[in-house]
Amino acid sequence: xxxxxxxxxxxxxxxxxxxxxxxxxxxxxxxxxxxxxxxxxxxxxxxxxxxxxxxxxxxxxxxxxxxxxxxxxxxxxxxxxxxxxxxxxxxxxxxxxxxxxxxxxxxxxxxxxxxxxxxxxxxxxxxxxxxxxxxxxxxxxxxxxxxxxxxxxxxxxxxxxxxxxxxxxxxxxxxxxxxxxxxxxxxxxxxxxxxxxxxxxxxxxxxxxxxxxxxxxxxxxxxxxxxxxxxxxxxxxxxxxxxxxxxxxxxxxxxxxxxxxxxxxxxxxxxxxxxxxxxxxx
Amino acid sequence: xxxxxxxxxxxxxxxxxxxxxxxxxxxxxxxxxxxxxxxxxxxxxxxxxxxxxxxxxxxxxxxxxxxxxxxxxxxxxxxxxxxxxxxxxxxxxxxxxxxxxxxxxxxxxxxxxxxxxxxxxxxxxxxxxxxxxxxxxxxxxxxxxxxxxxxxxxxxxxxxxxxxxxxxxxxxxxxxxxxxxxxxxxxxxxxxxxxxxxxxxxxxxxxxxxxxxxxxxxxxxxxxxxxxxxxxxxxxxxxxxxxxxxxxxxxxxxxxxxxxxxxxxxxxxxxxxxxxxxxxxxxxxxxxxxxxxxxxxxxxxxxxxxxxxxxxxxxxxxxxxxxxxxxxxxxxxxxxxx
Numbered sequence: 058x059x060x061x062x063x064x065x066x067x068x069x070x071x072x073x074x075x076x077x078x079x080x081x082x083x084x085x086x087x088x089x090x091x092x093x094x095x096x097x098x099x100x101x102x103x104x105x106x107x108x109x110x111x112x113x114x115x116x117x118x119x120x121x122x123x124x125x126x127x128x129x130x131x132x133x134x135x136x137x138x139x140x141x142x143x144x145x146x147x148x149x150x151x152x153x154x155x156x157x158x159x160x161x162x163x164x165x166x167x168x169x170x171x172x173x174x175x176x177x178x179x180x181x182x183x184x185x186x187x188x189x190x191x192x193x194x195x196x197x198x199x200x201x202x203x204x205x206x207x208x209x210x211x212x213x214x215x216x217x218x219x220x221x222x223x224x225x226x227x228x229x230x231x232x233x234x235x236x237x238x239x240x241x242x243x244x245x246x247x248x249x250x251x252x253x254x255x256x257x258x259x260x261x262x263x264x265x266x267x268x269x270x271x272x273x274x275x276x277x278x279x280x281x282x283x284x285x286x287x288x289x290x291x292x293x294x295x296x297x298x299x300x301x302x303x304x305x306x307x308x309x310x311x312x313x314x315x316x317x318x319x320x321x322x323x324x325x326x327x328x329x330x331x332x333x334x335x336x337x338x339x
Numbered sequence: 340x341x342x343x344x345x346x347x348x349x350x351x352x353x354x355x356x357x358x359x360x361x362x363x364x365x366x367x368x369x370x371x372x373x374x375x376x377x378x379x380x381x382x383x384x385x386x387x388x389x390x391x392x393x394x395x396x397x398x399x400x401x402x403x404x405x406x407x408x409x410x411x412x413x414x415x416x417x418x419x420x421x422x423x424x425x426x427x428x429x430x431x432x433x434x435x436x437x438x439x440x441x442x443x444x445x446x447x448x449x450x451x452x453x454x455x456x457x458x459x460x461x462x463x464x465x466x467x468x469x470x471x472x473x474x475x476x477x478x479x480x481x482x483x484x485x486x487x488x489x490x491x492x493x494x495x496x497x498x499x500x501x502x503x504x505x506x507x508x509x510x511x512x513x514x515x516x517x518x519x520x521x522x523x524x525x526x527x528x529x530x531x532x533x534x535x536x537x538x539x540x541x542x543x544x545x546x547x548x549x550x551x552x553x554x555x556x557x558x559x560x561x562x563x564x565x566x567x568x569x570x571x572x573x574x575x576x577x578x579x580x581x582x583x584x585x586x587x588x589x590x591x592x593x594x595x596x597x598x599x600x601x602x603x604x605x606x607x608x609x610x611x612x613x614x615x616x617x618x619x620x621x622x623x624x625x626x627x628x629x630x631x632x633x634x635x636x637x638x639x640x641x642x643x644x645x646x647x648x649x650x651x652x653x654x655x656x657x658x659x660x661x662x663x664x665x666x667x668x669x670x671x672x673x674x675x676x677x
Contacts, residue, residue: 115434116432121432163460164460173463180457183426187429190430195433214419217421218426
């Protein structure tokens with residue numbers, strides 16, 4: 058388990074990985090990867106109980122993580138590689154022909170750490186709910202974590218799953234929304250408001266927590282609070298992590314422009330100059 | 340020479356399950372969905388990994404007994420089918436065998452993307468069990484009468500597609516698919532229909548069943564049309580035509596050897612299914628034959644039109660899905676033989 062200082066250093070390297078992968082592939086999704094970086098770094102390097110070297114798809118005796126917003130694979134693959142699921146040098150194959158690192162997560166290439174495909178939005182919470190019920194039936198005390206995007210939450214299936222989790226009193230699942238306020242065509246409010254995510258989740262029978270998704274103290278405290286709430290009440294918890302799209306690279310911050318666009322080499326250079334190489338580039 | 344296989348299911352030694360010595364008699368009309376319900380109850384008792392999810396249609400799917408006996412393994416999912424499919428995929432991960440159930444129209448078209456990504460592409464061990472398939476759903480009309488579900492499901496890589504013909508076969512198939520690892524679409528119906536296959540049958544996925552030997556024409560039938568094909572064959576016999584009837588309960592992977600061997604003998608083909616021509620079993624057989632041994636062929640299926648309200652048996656007749664239409668098609672295809 059890493060302390061705050063180590064988490065910050067790890068996150069800086071992961072942000073470098075994201076920029077380098079997307080630049081090398083000249084495609085991919087840097088904006089949301091950068092906004093969720095601190096959340097997944099906290100999960101993979103501190104919060105979750107998992108064994109990267111002995112991963113198996115049944116998730117037995119491990120916490121399981123599901124990426125519902127499947128397009129932020131640069132981040133997902135980097136946290137997996139850096140936490141030991143596969144060698145970091147494989148990050149260089151991202152989105153290339155024959156790679157295990159598909160544009161969106163796939164279980165068909167033998168990449169450890171992926172339980173289910175995602176990419177078509179809105180399905181991850183449902184899948185995570187099933188996995189949580191499976192753990193409950195099997196008497197496995199570990200948890201299921203799932204990350205959703207705020208734009209993704211426009212999908213109707215998310216709210217089917219919300220109702221389902223509350224109805225079946227699923228309290229071994231912690232859901233997280235990356236509230237970066239941007240999607241492809243503009244801000245979440247411009248594209249399909251009025252949003253009101255916290256009110257919605259509460260109305261669907263969930264406990265909610267809001268936290269600063271770029272402060273590790275706040276992120277880790279939110280996880281602790283979520284686990285406490287789930288011990289006390291048979292209710293699922295949604296943590297809304299307030300973040301900044303493109304966080305860490307000044308010209309990518311707080312704009313939808315970099316949702317799914319790769320930087321040109323000179324732009325990548327400007328981006329990397331802002332991110333300290335802490336663990337060695339792949 | 341090895342034939343051009345579409346689904347590459349040539350691993351097992353060649354053997355059609357022959358039941359032509361049995362006399363097929365209707366032991367009493369029963370609905371196929373009740374066969375599913377009985378199969379589920381039996382499965383629930385012998386395998387504690389089997390779980391069921393249902394979208395507010397527990398009664399229609401005959402899952403009441405399962406839900407009562409195994410409440411901790413029955414998940415009411417409400418009228419939220421997309422969530423139900425993906426939840427099933429999640430449940431399958433740590434070894435559960437989820438059966439997700441609703442009407443065929445909601446189990447396929449409504450949730451195609453969820454099946455595609457969460458189940459098929461993810462190779463999740465989910466059994467999609469769909470009742471009220473086809474025109475025999477009846478009075479509810481075209482909104483509920485899906486006639487393209489076989490096509491939708493068979494297009495997905497790694498999906499197994501099964502359409503059972505009667506109560507006994509549906510029960511046997513329900514039990515059999517729990518032992519198969521991988522996504523399955525099991526299609527059955529609403530109305531009471533003749534129950535004529537053996538109660539003690541062993542269901543083998545991907546193995547066609549020759550239920551009547553014949554030499555002039557091959558009738559490949561699936562689902563409710565198998566009984567109609569048998570009736571047609573008896574009618575044709577009176578006219579001096581010897582019809583072979585093969586029950587294609589598994590449309591994917593298709594029993595290609597069974598099809599090719601029968602057609603090599605009869606050189607004339609009828610396919611009969613409660614489905615659109617487009618995407619159906621008939622097209623599957625036609626493409627196999629086109630690549631190997633083209634023969635005159637007639638499709639008994641619905642061509643490019645939606646259904647409507649009516650009683651199941653009226654609709655079968657009105658839409659050309661009965662023994663009479665099969666007989667006519669057989670006579671026509673035999674005339675086309677050179």
